[in-house]
Amino acid sequence: MSAPLLSVRDLHVSFGGVHVLQGIDLDVGSLEIRGLIGPNGAGKTTLLNAICGMYRPRQGSITFDGTSVVGRKASDIASLGLGRTFQTSQLFKGMTVLENLMTGLHRQTTTDFLSAAFGLRRASEEEVRSEEEARRALHFVGMSEFADRPATALSFGQQRVVEIARTLIGDPKLVLLDEPAVGLSINRLAELDTLLRRIRDQKGVTLILIEHVIRLVMDVCDRVTVLSSGRAIADGAPEVVRSAPAVIEAYLGKELRARNSAS
Amino acid sequence: MPFGRRNVFLALLAFGAIVPAFANGYQLFVCNLVAIYIILAIGLNLLVGYAGQLAFANAAMFGIGAYVIGLLQVHLGWPFWAAFPIGSLVAAAVGTLLALPALRMSGLYLALSTLAFAQATQWVFLHWETVTFGAGGFKTPQLSFAPLPIGKPAGLYYLSLILVVLLYLFARRLVRSRIGRAFVAVRDSEVAAESLGIDLLRYKALAFGLSGFYAGIAGGLYSALLNFVAPEGYDLFQMIIQKSTIVVGGMGSIAGSVVGASLIILILELLREVKGFQEIAFGALLVGFVLFMRGGLIVVVRRYLSGWEEPLRLTPKAEAPGLPRPDPQPSVAEK
Numbered sequence: 001m002s003a004p005l006l007s008v009r010d011l012h013v014s015f016g017g018v019h020v021l022q023g024i025d026l027d028v029g030s031l032e033i034r035g036l037i038g039p040n041g042a043g044k045t046t047l048l049n050a051i052c053g054m055y056r057p058r059q060g061s062i063t064f065d066g067t068s069v070v071g072r073k074a075s076d077i078a079s080l081g082l083g084r085t086f087q088t089s090q091l092f093k094g095m096t097v098l099e100n101l102m103t104g105l106h107r108q109t110t111t112d113f114l115s116a117a118f119g120l121r122r123a124s125e126e127e128v129r130s131e132e133e134a135r136r137a138l139h140f141v142g143m144s145e146f147a148d149r150p151a152t153a154l155s156f157g158q159q160r161v162v163e164i165a166r167t168l169i170g171d172p173k174l175v176l177l178d179e180p181a182v183g184l185s186i187n188r189l190a191e192l193d194t195l196l197r198r199i200r201d202q203k204g205v206t207l208i209l210i211e212h213v214i215r216l217v218m219d220v221c222d223r224v225t226v227l228s229s230g231r232a233i234a235d236g237a238p239e240v241v242r243s244a245p246a247v248i249e250a251y252l253g254k255e256l257r258a259r260n261s262a263s
Numbered sequence: 264m265p266f267g268r269r270n271v272f273l274a275l276l277a278f279g280a281i282v283p284a285f286a287n288g289y290q291l292f293v294c295n296l297v298a299i300y301i302i303l304a305i306g307l308n309l310l311v312g313y314a315g316q317l318a319f320a321n322a323a324m325f326g327i328g329a330y331v332i333g334l335l336q337v338h339l340g341w342p343f344w345a346a347f348p349i350g351s352l353v354a355a356a357v358g359t360l361l362a363l364p365a366l367r368m369s370g371l372y373l374a375l376s377t378l379a380f381a382q383a384t385q386w387v388f389l390h391w392e393t394v395t396f397g398a399g400g401f402k403t404p405q406l407s408f409a410p411l412p413i414g415k416p417a418g419l420y421y422l423s424l425i426l427v428v429l430l431y432l433f434a435r436r437l438v439r440s441r442i443g444r445a446f447v448a449v450r451d452s453e454v455a456a457e458s459l460g461i462d463l464l465r466y467k468a469l470a471f472g473l474s475g476f477y478a479g480i481a482g483g484l485y486s487a488l489l490n491f492v493a494p495e496g497y498d499l500f501q502m503i504i505q506k507s508t509i510v511v512g513g514m515g516s517i518a519g520s521v522v523g524a525s526l527i528i529l530i531l532e533l534l535r536e537v538k539g540f541q542e543i544a545f546g547a548l549l550v551g552f553v554l555f556m557r558g559g560l561i562v563v564v565r566r567y568l569s570g571w572e573e574p575l576r577l578t579p580k581a582e583a584p585g586l587p588r589p590d591p592q593p594s595v596a597e598k
Contacts, residue, residue, distance in 0.1 A: 052458060074457040083458065090455035094447050094515060099575045103444040107460035113469060116440030117433045123440060127577040130441070163455075170459060 003066070005030045005174055005206050006051070011060035013043075013050050020046045022230040023060070028174070033200055033207045035221035035238065037214070039250055042227040044210045045087060048176045052084050053077040065173055079107050083172035087179050089159040091151040097162055098147040101134035104166035108133075137169040138162075141195060156183045161195070168203060175199070177209040181216050189216060196220050218242065226250065267570020268518050279424055283417040291416050295488055297528045298423035299481045304508040304520035305434045306477020311506075312514035313438055314470035315450025316365050317374045320358075321505050323381035324475045326388060326497025328354040328482025330395060333403045333492040338394070343406050343487065351479035358475020362468035369453075381502065388494035400493025403486050423484050430477060434517050437473075439577045446470055447515070447575060500542065504531065507545055510552050513561030516573055522560050 008026040012019065020043045028034045036044050049055045051062055053074035062069050069077045078084075092100050109130060111123040138144050141161050146154065154162065160180055167175055180196075181189055193216060199205050211217045217224060218238045226234040226241055228250035234241050241247055282294050307321045332350030335341040341349075364376050388395050395401075408418035437443055445466045448456035453463060486492045504527060512523020530548075534541045552559060565571045 054454065054457075073462070074454075075460050075462045078458050078460040086454065086458075090452040090458075092444075092448050092451035092455065094451055095444070095575055099444060102441070102576055103448050103456075103461075104459055106441060106445060106448075109441050111441055113437060113440075113442045113473075116442050117437045119432075119436045124577055127440065131576060131578045166459070 004028055005032075005065055006208075007061075007063040008047075008051065009061045009063075011047070011050060011062065012058045013046055013055055014058050020230055021050065021057070024227070024230070024232055026225060026232065028206060028208060030173075031200060031204065031206055032223060033196060033209070033221050035217040035224040036208060036210045036227065037212070037217055037224060038227035038233075041229075042250075043230045044227050045178055047227070048084065048178055048208070048210065052082055052176060078170075081171070081173035082176070083167035083170055083174070084176040085160070085163045085167055085178060085180060087182070089156065089163060091154075091159050091163055091166070093150075093152050095151055096148050097138065097143070097151055097154070098131065098134050100151055100162060100166050101137050101169050102130045104137075104169040105130050105133060107170060134169065137165050140168070140198075141165045142191075157185070157188045160184070161192075164195070164199075168199060168205065172205060174206045174208065177207060177211075179210055179212060181211055181213040184213075189213065192216065193220050266568045269570065272518075272521070276424075276428065283420055288416065291420055292488070293528065293532050295416075295420045295423050295484075296532075297525050298420070298427045299484050299488065300505070300508060300524040300528050301427050301521050302423075302430055302477050302481040302484070303505050304512060304524035305430060305517055306474040306481070307505055308509045308512075308514065308517065308520045309434060309438070309446070309477070310470045310474035312509055312516065312519075313443060313450065314446040314467065316467060316470060317370055318361065318365070318377040318471070318474075319374050319502055319506075320361055320377040320381045320384075321474060321478050322497050322499070322502035323384040324354045324358050324478035325482045325485070325501065325505075326384060326494070327357055327475075328479030329486040329492050329497065330388065330482075331479075332483040333401065333486045334394065336404050337401055343404070343483075347480075347483045350483055351476055354479025354482065355472045355476035358478070359468050359472035361475075362464065362471040365467045365471065366464050378499075381499070385494055385498060388497070395494075398494060400491060400496075403490050403492060405490060406487045419484065419487055426480060426484070430480070431517065431521065436577075438517060438573070439575060442466075442469070444575050450515075503542075503545055503549070507549055509559070510549055511559055513559030516559070516561040518564075518571060518573060519559050519561035522564070526560070 004027040006028040008024055011021050011024040013021040024047060036047070038044055046055065050057050053069060053072055057070060064080060064082055067080060069080070092103060095103065109126055111126050115123045135144065135147060138147055141164065143158065143161060146158065151159070151162070164177070164180065181192055184192060196207060197220060200207060221238055223236060224238050224241045225232055226247050233246045233250055234244045279294065283291055286294065303321065303325060310316050310318060328350050331353045332346045335346035335350065336343060361377060361380065365373055368376060389398050406415050406419060408415065411418065445456070445461045448459065448461055449463060449466050457463060508523040508527045509520055511527060512521070513519025530544070531541060534544055561571065
């Protein structure tokens with residue numbers, strides 16, 4: 001593995017006196033699919049939020065694609081090619097599906113407010129290109145027929161997929177997915193599995209996903225990092241991590257193990 | 264689509280163009296007032312309805328426009344035609360600065376801090392007497408359309424009408440571009456907007472600046488219409504009137520701004536005989552719409568007439584029948 005695409009070193013994040021992340025190290029290589037698991041409150045989402053600039057770490061460094069991103073604005077970090085989706089649907093409710101995707105093209109497009117307001121030709125040409133691109137992106141995730149639906153008319157699972165497409169259309173290098181499988185049926189889960197692989201293989205995008213659906217994690221991830229109480233307690237191939245004692249302890253607790261060994 | 268937005272508005276514009284031919288002085292005055300409030304409503308709707316910034320400083324921007332344009336004429340002897348654009352730009356600049364608190368605050372907190380700013384503006388109008396002439400206000404010079412063979416009332420009316428058309432088209436195009444989508448993105452989800460590379464400060468500043476610019480232009484026209492500027496014209500009640508125009512017309516709708524402003528000004532004029540009743544009627548109207556008709560009249564219009572949809576993109580849509588557009592999000596009204 002050459003220089004990692006994302007490199008987190010000794011990251012500390014605190015809210016008031018609560019130390020949510022206590023010295024996280026994380027290296028994610030290009031074209032990897034990395035799983036991030038751990039019990040509730042382990043700090044997984046906090047880590048994601050710190051990487052994309054929503055929280056400012058107390059200490060530590062985050063390097064993305066050779067650039068230090070600590071202290072940068074979230075929108076600037078996004079412009080470096082870092083996309084993300086959210087735990088709860090964050091589609092723009094006042095827009096149709098297609099308009100949501102066109103918004104995802106924000107940093108690929110350049111029309112300023114005067115050329116838009118005066119209806120200059122290059123503004124309208126860019127609009128046409130944006131729409132075509134948005135339709136292609138919808139096609140990629142298999143949701144073409146939903147283009148003109150209001151975002152609010154989609155099912156929960158469909159909203160997740162559109163959100164992923166909205167991030168992908170911005171041509172990111174790395175996408176952080178916060179629980180993409182939440183609320184998905186078994187069939188949908190298999191589709192998501194395929195979609196994630198296609199995103200990596202066809203779009204050349206590196207993925208980090210937080211997920212509680214362990215089946216998906218074991219199946220799709222190249223490597224898994226386990227967080228517990230703000231520390232990375234294990235890191236490795238899925239099957240290795242699954243049987244690591246520290247991981248079992250984090251999920252099931254020490255006492256149970258103690259009782260088992262006593263009996 | 265015989266009753267589509269385009270046809271209806273063109274018919275209204277044609278009617279508007281011949282009003283001075285038959286209207287008496289008062290009727291022309293009311294029509295001019297409608298035009299001014301349409302400009303105010305469109306600007307406010309860009310800020311509140313599209314960008315989702317619940318700000319209460321629009322009446323103050325309106326006042327700053329009117330005062331700067333009036334005072335440049337009175338103190339420095341500038342002609343209206345020079346003071347008018349400068350005053351509008353000053354209002355836009357002050358508006359842009361209001362985006363700074365908006366970066367830290369949202370919802371009620373933003374509402375309260377912009378309200379505080381508006382009250383401070385009132386205080387300046389009232390107490391900086393050497394410049395603003397205090398509570399009594401001041402008269403502005405009579406506007407003249409000299410080389411043109413047209414009187415002041417009709418001239419000002421046509422000027423307002425032209426500006427309405429220009430500023431309407433300007434806003435319509437803007438919201439159908441990536442800029443309008445960025446506004447709505449900031450309104451619907453700030454975190455998602457940022458994650459797509461949309462700079463919150465930039466777009467909030469743009470929305471505040473634009474609403475300030477619209478309000479400044481309206482202020483210049485208003486002071487010329489009344490030939491008089493006084494603090495009480497730009498107080499909290501003024502803000503309530505402007506807020507009503509977009510709540511009644513429809514948040515997040517440029518066409519709704521036109522509908523709302525026209526209706527509110529007509530109601531206001533009908534109630535002019537009973538001044539105390541205006542406040543009561545407006546309060547009731549606001550509460551009624553927030554409770555029972557979220558999204559305003561434009562939602563009703565869209566339900567019964569085709570051609571009133573306002574997509575957030577320029578390209579025409581090949582829409583499947585029976586799929587309604589999302590209503591404008593009224594949640595900002597009571598956040």
